[in-house]
Amino acid sequence: MNASLLSLENVTKRFGAGAQQVLAVDRVSLELMAGECLAIVGESGSGKSTIANMVLGIYPPSEGIIRFHGEELPARRQLRHRQLIQLVQQNPLSALNPRRSIGASMRLALDVHRIGPASSRRARVSELLEEVGLPADFADRMPASLSGGQRQRVAIARALACQSRVLVLDEPTSALDVLVQARVLRLLGELRPKRDLSYIFITHDLSVVRNIADRVAVFEKGRLVELADTATIFDHPGHPYTRSLISAVPVITDDELSLRGRLAREPEHEH
C-alpha cells in the first residue's frame, strides 16, 4: 500500500452557469493508494457524490486532472477505463434491472467487457455468486425475490465480474439493517486483499468508517477540510467540522461516550 493508483489533481466541478452556478467541488487534490480503503465523508451537499461521479467518468471535472496509474483519464472514457473502476450503489434494487434475472445482469457485465470465452461465462457467474456468499442457483432468481443484503451482494459480485481495480462504494450499507450491514462490511473487508482491490468508500456514517477505512477524507461544502489516517481522525481530529461530525454519531457504549466527551474538551490539533 504505497503506490498511488488513482489521483485527483486540483479537481473542480461547477454546475450551471451565471448567477445559478454551483461550485460542487472546489480544487480538490487526493490520492488513492493501491490496496487502500479511502473513506470520503461529509454531509449532503459536501460534494462526495460529485467526486465519485467524476472518478467513475459519469461527467468530467470542470478543471483539474484525474489519473489512473499515472495515465490521465479522458473526459470520455473508453471501455477499458470503465472496466477498471466500478460502482456499488446505496440502493441495490434500483441498481439491478427488475426485469432481468440475477444471472443475466451479471452476465451482461461479462459480455460488455468481453471477459473470458463466452462458453465459460455461465460458470463464471456461479463462481462469482459463491464468492460473495450466495448459492449459485440465485442466477435464475429475479431481484425482487432477494432481500436487501442479498441484492447488495449481487451488486458487489457484478462489480467483481469486471475484474476492476477500484470499487467506488457509495453508501453501500446505509439502506441495510445492522446485522446485514455487518455481514456485507465483512465481505467487503475480505474481498479487498483477496481481489487486490482499492476502495473509495463514500459515507456519512463515521462509526462504519472507523472500522473499515485506512484513511479518511472529510469534505465540507465541496472542499477537502481534513485528510489523515483513520486513527488520527478519530483520536485527534484537527478540523472543527470533523469534530462536530464525530460528536454527532449516536453511540451505544460508555467508551464511545467518553471519546466524544474528550473530543468536546480537547483543543484542536493540526496535521
Added chain:
Amino acid sequence: MTPSSLKAPTLAIADLTLGFRSWRGYAQVLHGISLDIKPGERVALVGESGSGKSVTARIVLGLLQQLKTARISGRVEFEGHDLEAIHPAERHRLRGTAMSMIFQDPTSSLNPVFTIGVQFHEVLKRADANLTYEAAADRAAAILAEVSIPDADRVLSAYPFQLSGGMNQRVMIAMALANEPKLLIADEPGTALDVTVQAQTLHLMRQLVEDHGTAVLFISHNLGVVREFADRVYVIYKGRIVETGPTEAIFADPRHPYTRVLMEAVPRITGGGIPEIEEDAAGFGDPLVVHEEAVR
C-alpha cells in the same frame, strides 16, 4: 378526571396480534405484543426492518384497522380507554390532538402545494375548529420559537421544498406538539437527515417532550439514537418482544441472545473492527427477558 384515569398509563397494549390475509395465504406479523407507556415517559421500540415496529404504531393510531386484509386481536388502551370500544368518529378526533405522529422523512410528509402556515392552521383547527388563520399563525410562531425557528413569518409563508430537511423536521416536531398531545409517536425521526442535523433535532425533541410532559413511543432501528433518547426500551424481533427494561440496564447488560447480537453488530467509533455475525439465529426465539425497573 377520575382517579383511575390519573393512574392509567398513557398507552397500554396487551397481547396484540396482527396478520395479513392475501391470495398467498395468511402471514402473521405480530405474535402477541404487550407494552405500556406511562405519562411523560419516552419508550423506544427497537428492531430491524420487518420486525413489526411500524405496524404497531399504525395500529395505535387506528390506521391499519381500516385495511380489509388485516386481522387484529388484542387490546390497545389510550389513557385507560379501550380504543376498539370508542366510536370511530371519536377515534378520528384523537388523531392530531391527543396523539400525534412524526414520520421518517419530513419533506415528504408535508404537503408540497400548501405553505407551512396553511398546514399549521389545519393542524391547530383539529383542536379548535373556529380558529382563524391569523390566530393560528400567532400560535404557530410561538411553537416554532420553541423549536429554535426565530423567523416564523418567513417559514410560515414558505413551501416545504423551500426549506431544508432539518428545518422541515423542526416544523414537523412543532406541528406534532402544537395541540399538546398526550402521546407522540415518532417513527424513525431524522433517519433521512444528516448526522449533525439529526443530533440537533433529537436533542430538541427530547427537550420539548420533557417540557410538555408528552409520552413518546419512539420507533427506531438505530440503537445509538435509542440510547440517547429513551427512558425504557422494548426490543422486538419478528413480531415478538424479546427484551425490555430501562435503557441503562439493557445497554449495560443485554441478556437476550438477539439483543446481544444486535448490539455486537453496531460498529463502534472507538474501533475494534466489524464483528462476525453468524447466519443462524440460535436463541433468537428465547423467551422474553425483563429487566427490573430501578428503584427511584
